[in-house]
Amino acid sequence: MSFQARYTGACAAERxxxxxxxxxxxxxxVDYLDDELMHAECAKATRRGEPPMCPNCFTHHRGEC
Structure with missing residues (x-):
């Protein structure tokens, strides 16, 4: 269950x-996943097993961009 962050911090997601x-x-x-705080969207993506977001095209893909 997500909630609003009260403080500034770093997202623990891989990407x-x-x-x-x-x-x-x-x-x-934000939401906790395995005692790690991350953005709620990052936690959802990690739970679903999505690959990390590509820093070049900002999409999820497997393999080359």
Whole structure:
């Protein structure tokens, strides 16, 4: 269950969906996954087993961009 962040911190996702700015800011929707705090969208993607977001095209794909 997600909630709003009260403090600034770093997203613990392997590759943050908000890449390259992986900061969690006050008011962002966040969630815990295995005791690691991350953006709610990052946690959902990790639970579904999606590959990390590509920093070049900002999509999820397997293999080359």
């Amino acid at each position: 943050c969906r908000y890449y390259p700015d992986d900061l969690i800011r006050e008011g962002d929707d």
